[in-house]
Every structure is written in structure tokens, then in C-alpha cells.
Amino acid sequence: MSIVFESDDEISDIASAFQDEHEFGIPVDDKQDNPIDSNSAFAIVVGISLTILIFFTISVIILWAWAVVDDITLGGPPQALLTWEDEFKEITGIENVADLDGTGVRLCIVDSGIDLAHPDLINLQLSGWYDAINDRAEPYDDEGHGTAMAGIIVADGGLSGVASGVELLIAKAIDSTGTGSDDGIAGSVDWCVAQEADIISLSLGGGQGFGSGIFTTDTLEESVENAIEEGVFVIAAAGNDGEDDDGDVSSPGSVENVICVGGITRTGNLWSGSSVGDNNGRFWPNPILPRNNPDKKPEIVAPGHEVPILFREGSDSWWGWSSGTSASTAWISGTLALLLEEHPELQREGDLGGVSAIEDVKQLISETSQMKEGQNSHDDHYGYGILRVDLLIDSLADNSTTTSFADGIESSRDPSTIIHYYSVESERRMTARVAPESSTKPIV
16 A cells, blocks of 8 residues: 655654554554545546547437438348248248349339338339339339338348349339329339330239120230230239128239239238139129139238338338238249249240240149148138249259140149148228238337
């Protein structure tokens, strides 16, 4: 211990104390405190603490200013959304084909547009843009549904799309109120075809044209049929009226060679809002013929409940979730892009491309999709099951591209590929909303 002496008097006092100890046995107190040293130490601690606090505050301000100036998003989607995304990829087999991302496949989304300012889309380069609503030259989304659907396919950041490598075309046919006309949507489908799309994704639906399934007078259905004749895969929503069903899937999902998609939950159960298909035919009020395999509606089911999506700029968050067969449609559109990447001969301009390739793929889907417990044939709600892209691709592994694609399709299901899930628990075409429910706050 060191003692600092401040004066001669202090030195004298210490000397006297030692003399008293020597003569009278009075001990010297050697634990003297130095009040000046204690005060100095306290001041140093306070100074260091204040310095750290000021440094931390300045750092936060600098980070905030940097993010604002450079348009950088700090943070990311809640962990729950990432978990849900992984669960959906697992039950649809996407995690088993992680080396595929849709590269070389042209995919066209007809919806409300796209918000390229989203941090998960900031590096996206569109292959084409068409605005049937306002004829603007630059991409935008004044409703939000299109951005949500595009994110399911091509998100690359906080969320990861199912086919982020596709060449993406966007046609805006839905306005800021979530509505669009048959002519506008039909014209957008025609534009997708002219832009050499391999897949057209239609997360929308409405009433069927008169005589649909026999003949049609509906402009959109005619455009869709023309696209299919050109060898374009058309994916469309079954509809969201499952809890108040009108008896059949929406149009254009009702068109024969369209792949119509219903919705499921993360456990593989049917989502309660998913529309039912009428496959027995009817005479009134709108006559349709009975449907046959592999064209019974809906053909398949896919993620449709609490599906992680992107929100456009101006929302409470960049990320959230949505329930509806719109999301199911986008999921399948991206999933089929993985198949077409693995088998480019099936693309529109491929050696085996064309309407026959579409028919053959639909047949194969009916043979390899994952049915629910107790199911062994098409179900009017569940379709042929969950589309498992890994099983779909595996079934073609030994199929030669020099022979008919149909030669690789088995005439009946291989029981070893059937994995059942156990139960745990009037849309109009002009309403392409993120409906019936959506949120930026996951429920966990």
C-alpha cells in the first residue's frame, strides 16, 4: 500500500503514532483512506461509462443514417416466417432439389405488378414488363398482391423464393383496388405468350364462361387455351370460397389443360378456404361435361395457409404471410420451373415441347403427387395430392429425351412413392387480393 503525504503536519502525526506504538503499545492504523484517490477512481468510472454510452448512441445514429441514405434494410423477417418457409419446402420436396433454381425458364406473372424497391427483390432484373392498366414504362405495384406472388417465386434475401433463377416477366392487369377486366387480363396472357414465356402464373379467378368445358365465349379462357396450344404451362388458382363454396373451381383454373391449384396448411391438411371441384358435370346453370383424369379439378394442392410473402413499400413490414390459393398458384408456378430447368426438352421451345408435353406432365403429376391418408384417387378438394417436385423429377430420371415423354409415365401409382399426411387439424376474377387474410406479424 502506498500513502501519499500532503504536508509536514501529516508526516509529524504519523511519526508520533509510531512513537506511541513503540512506547505505549498503541497500534498504528495502516488502513488509512485517501479521499482524493477514491474520488478520482469514481470520476474515472463515470467518465468511461459516459464515453461508452455516447459512442453507442452515435453508432446507432450513424447506422440509421447510413440505412436511410443508401436505402438499406436493417434486420429481416421474423424467425417464424423462415421456419414456415422451410416447412413448406420440405413437404413439397423442394429442399431435395436444392441445386435447381429455375435458370433458363421464362415465367410470366399476371397480377398487380411488382415493387422492385423491396430488399428481397433489389437485385432482380426483369426480363419484361407490361402495364395493361396505366401503360407506365417502369415497373410498380400499387396494390401489393403482385409483389407478394413474385416473392414466393423469386425472393432472394430475407426470404428465399422457390425458383429465384427464372427469367421473370411481369404483366400488370390488376389495378390499385385489386380489380381487373377480362380483356385486360386476356391481353396480358397474350403478351406473356408473345414474350416466349414457358409458364404463366395466374393467381386470380372468377366465374366460368358460358359452356366452359364444351365451348367458351370467355375472352380470358380463349387466351389461356391459345397459350396452352403454344406449349405454355398455365397455372391458376382454384379459388378461396371453400367455406361458402359455389360448387366448382374458379376460371381460368377450370380450363381443361390448365393446372388448377388448391391450398394446404403446413401440416399437409386442406386449407379450409380452398375451393372444391365439380368433376361430375352439370346441366344447369352453366353446363359442363364430366372431367376425366388427369384433368379433374383441382389437379393438385400446395402451400396456401400462412405462406411467407413480401409486402410492398409502405406496409408495416417488408415481410409477412398470406392465406389463399393465390399463394398456392405462385408456389406451383415456381416449382414447375424447377422441372423445366431439369428437363429443358419440355419447355415451350424444347424438343418435346408443346401441348402434348403439358398433357404428359399433368398425367405424371397425377401419378406422383402425394395423397392424404386414405386417398387412392382424385379428391374433389385435395386433387391428386401435394405436388412433390423431387418425386416428379425422379420419375423422369431414366426417361430418354429421344423418345416420347409419355413413355416414362407409369400406368398406375407406385405404392412406394405414396406418403400420406395425417390430419392434425364467391371469388371473382377481378379480385386478386392477398385474401382472405394476411399479416405482417406471424402467429407463433
